[in-house]
Amino acid sequence: MQNSTLALGISEDALLNCIQCGSCLPVCPTYKIEEKETATPRGRLALMKGAQDGILQIGDITASLDMCLGCRACEVACPSGVQYGHILEQAKDVISAQTDYTLPVKVIRNVFMKQLLPHPNRMKWVRGSIHLYQKSGMQKLVRKTGVLKVMPWHMDTFEAVLPEVSPMSAKLPKEINLKEAKKKPVIGFFTGCIQDAMFHETNVNTMKLLKAAGFPIIVPESQTCCGAIHAHAGEKDHAKELAKKNIEMLENVGADYLVNNQGGCGAMLKEYDELLAEDPIWAERAKEFVKKVKDINEILVLVEELPPLKEINEVITYQDSCHLANVQGVRLQPRQLIQAIPGVTYQEMVGAGTCCGSAGTYNITHHDHSMEILDHKMINVLNTNATTVVVANPGCLLQMKIGIQRSGMEGKIRAVHIVDLLAEALRDPVEI
Ligand code: SF4
Ligand code: SF4
Numbered sequence: 226m227q228n229s230t231l232a233l234g235i236s237e238d239a240l241l242n243c244i245q246c247g248s249c250l251p252v253c254p255t256y257k258i259e260e261k262e263t264a265t266p267r268g269r270l271a272l273m274k275g276a277q278d279g280i281l282q283i284g285d286i287t288a289s290l291d292m293c294l295g296c297r298a299c300e301v302a303c304p305s306g307v308q309y310g311h312i313l314e315q316a317k318d319v320i321s322a323q324t325d326y327t328l329p330v331k332v333i334r335n336v337f338m339k340q341l342l343p344h345p346n347r348m349k350w351v352r353g354s355i356h357l358y359q360k361s362g363m364q365k366l367v368r369k370t371g372v373l374k375v376m377p378w379h380m381d382t383f384e385a386v387l388p389e390v391s392p393m394s395a396k397l398p399k400e401i402n403l404k405e406a407k408k409k410p411v412i413g414f415f416t417g418c419i420q421d422a423m424f425h426e427t428n429v430n431t432m433k434l435l436k437a438a439g440f441p442i443i444v445p446e447s448q449t450c451c452g453a454i455h456a457h458a459g460e461k462d463h464a465k466e467l468a469k470k471n472i473e474m475l476e477n478v479g480a481d482y483l484v485n486n487q488g489g490c491g492a493m494l495k496e497y498d499e500l501l502a503e504d505p506i507w508a509e510r511a512k513e514f515v516k517k518v519k520d521i522n523e524i525l526v527l528v529e530e531l532p533p534l535k536e537i538n539e540v541i542t543y544q545d546s547c548h549l550a551n552v553q554g555v556r557l558q559p560r561q562l563i564q565a566i567p568g569v570t571y572q573e574m575v576g577a578g579t580c581c582g583s584a585g586t587y588n589i590t591h592h593d594h595s596m597e598i599l600d601h602k603m604i605n606v607l608n609t610n611a612t613t614v615v616v617a618n619p620g621c622l623l624q625m626k627i628g629i630q631r632s633g634m635e636g637k638i639r640a641v642h643i644v645d646l647l648a649e650a651l652r653d654p655v656e657i
Contacts, residue, residue, distance in 0.1 A: 233277050233316045240277060242307045243270045249299035249309075254580045254598050255292050263289040266299035266309055273316050283320055290316060292594065294587055295457055296547035296580035310552070311499065314456055321459025338460060342418045342450040343467055352422040353393025378589050386626035391425035397432060398657055401442040412440045412524070413480030413517075415471075415494065417487050417619075418450040424619050430648035431486045431521055433655040437532035438525065447474040453493035456500070457585055468497045469507055472514045483514075486521045486644050488546025488618035489585065492553055494518045520549060521644060522558035522617060533652040536568030541646075542611035543571075544602070544625060545578045546618035559617055559643050566650045572609040576602070583624035595624075596631070603628040606638070614640050 275281035373381035452464030582598030625640035
């Protein structure tokens with residue numbers, strides 16, 4: 226049957242794949258808190274079908290779609306293979322094009338998505354500014370006066386969990402051990418834009434782990450933002466431009482793998498083939514690119530023998546990154562790596578695969594819903610009696626830190642990225 230496309234530009238077949246069985250309802254975090262059909266994947270698909278058929282206006286469906294976290298747990302639960310994430314992105318693309326954003330929103334979208342994220346050098350300025358804010362005494366003053374409490378977007382909540390940000394001058398080496406390239410696969414390291422600005426030390430630790438595991442590494446200078454934020458915000462054309470730049474970058478560098486440490490960005494990189502499937506020049510190149518993309522957890526479990534690790538005597542639990550688990554299918558590997566650390570008592574959390582409510586900018590745009598989801602999550606975290614909750618994505622890390630604060634467990638539980646935990650466990654110091 227030939228696909229026909231209507232108002233939202235989604236293929237009829239893709240929407241009709243939903244057989245309304247409801248298997249996705251129990252895994253949907255928004256259904257858990259709202260308990261109404263328009264907060265379910267099935268309900269959202271029906272709304273999109275209504276808009277597609279001209280029965281509903283786009284304005285009738287945006288609130289329901291906006292409330293979706295994009296966690297894609299529904300895709301995993303669906304027996305009918307509904308590609309919910311792609312359908313949602315397609316709808317958002319059309320909605321975004323038809324939305325007349327207010328001037329401040331237009332400016333923020335333009336500055337953030339077009340002027341900052343795709344430009345690594347400008348992101349270094351962001352990092353330098355936050356570092357200066359933290360080291361100049363300004364942060365102490367701001368916290369003392371409580372001025373952020375009257376600022377929009379719950380800035381005080383996010384400021385309170387800011388990591389210690391590296392200075393603007395901090396750099397990763399351009400390459401490590403490339404003379405060993407014939408003996409082991411060469412790793413191209415995808416640093417991420419926000420990741421390298423806010424969590425530069427996690428990138429340093431990623432390189433240390435890869436070096437300790439014996440990999441030759443190259444950090445390609447021409448890499449750019451993966452485009453995930455653009456794709457999720459309805460800026461698909463811009464996401465495609467960024468994808469093409471990254472594909473070209475990897476072709477030029479010629480590394481065997483492109484490794485990243487962020488569940489969300491990794492999922493985007495692994496879906497470049499679908500993003501560019503209709504592009505006659507880029508479709509095949511995107512497929513070759515995707516074959517090489519690996520999350521750090523996937524690469525480290527492939528190593529014959531991990532570098533020697535020292536004991537960490539703690540009870541540790543793991544919170545899945547939605548896009549690492551639901552899109553990339555990486556669930557076992559982080560658990561295996563945590564349990565490879567001597568002394569660790571691993572405690573699986575009930576509902577570890579359910580979204581924590583971070584979901585990109587969701588915890589800013591839908592703060593109350595996000596915090597409700599987080600509070601449910603924290604009950605499960607506390608029930609594990611863990612002293613460390615491990616994550617594999619920067620957004621989840623900040624969200625878990627907020628959750629620890631909200632539950633009054635600061636100083637009793639810490640949240641860490643898995644790379645930082647493994648680097649902490651390295652027995653022998655590694656210099657890069
Ligand atoms: S992506 Fe997540 S929040 Fe959105 S409908 Fe699917 S399960 Fe629910
Ligand atoms: S599980 Fe799949 S087929 Fe069933 S209602 Fe949800 S989206 Fe539709």
